[in-house]
Amino acid sequence: MLPPPFTPAFISRLECLRLRTRKEFLSNRPGSYSSPRRGTSLEFADYRRYSPGDDIRYLDWGILARSDRFYIKLFREEVDLFVYLFMDASGSMAFPSRAEKFSPASSVALALAYVVLANHDHVKLHLLGGTFSAAATPFLRGRHRIIELMDFLSQVSPAGQVEFASALGEHLKRIRRPGKAIVLSDFLLPAPSYQQGLNLLRAFNLDIAVIQVLSNQERRPSFPRGGLAVADCESGLEARLEWDTASLANYQERLERHNRELRSFCHQAGIRYSVFLTDEEVSEFVLETLPTIGLFK
DSSP states (O other): OOOTTOOHHHHHHHTTOOBOOSSOOOOSSEEEEEEEEEEOSSEEEEEEEOOTTSOGGGBOHHHHHHHSOOEEEEEEEEEOOEEEEEEEOSGGGGSSOTTTTHHHHHHHHHHHHHHHHHTTOEEEEEEESOSOSOSBOOOBOSGGGHHHHHHHHHTOOOOSOOOHHHHHHHHHTTOOSOEEEEEEEOOOSOHHHHHHHHHHHHHTTEEEEEEEEEOHHHHSOOOOSEEEEEEOTTTOOEEEEEESHHHHHHHHHHHHHHHHHHHHHHHHHTOEEEEEETTSOHHHIIIIIGGGGTOBO
16 A cells, blocks of 8 residues: 555546656657657658658658659657656655655655656666665566555665765666656755766766755754754764754754755756655645646646
8 A cells, every 4th residue: 555645636646747858768669758769650850861661651742742752751759768766765864753754755756656657657766875685676667566666665764874976876887778867865965975976867868857855853953952962863973062043043054055056056957956845745745846847747
């Protein structure tokens, strides 16, 4: 059984969506996305001179009548879409708890995967960190495979540190098909690290979307005033600090500056960007927020 956000009404709405992609990709089986390779779909692309052996069904008789020259109609081939979901499973994705951050993010990933599967395209989920032994699912196709993906995510325990660019690079070594990459992460890491990682995805001819996942506790920490002992949830490093109203304001200003830099980088790199606040409804985010960044059509 799918998690609570997946009501019959939500699933019905998901089945009406299709992912939008800015790029044109190649594939060797028919599907729903345009390829620059010439094929035999209904979308006209161009003409070329007739050559012996060409299918005469595609002769343009109008050109022949006007010019006494033989031209073949060319059509844009429709192909399957391959979608790669990259899911951050480092320790920070369980802050303040798995249920408050990783679980809602997993529901967003499941919703995106369902849209892909409902359109008979291919989706594969890659883990960046975590304690689950499998680093990625196989390619999945067909609505029924959503249960397999849900079971996979349910076994993941976010933990430890992840070197973002290196982790992406390891997965990219096994990617052979161009397609669409969607990265779900809190992106609470140094700018050079996420920039290097996202640039790796761009180098692989992938159309990229970023979903930044933030919990309410990360945006508005509710620590008691006074001296605090804190520990990094990924490295385990401990520190003491004095927490007061000025500390909160300084923290929020630095977080917003970090997020602005991420948004700006994505915009300049042609990467779709959105932020998912985990206390909002998953269905509202998927159906109302993601269409505003052009993720669906």
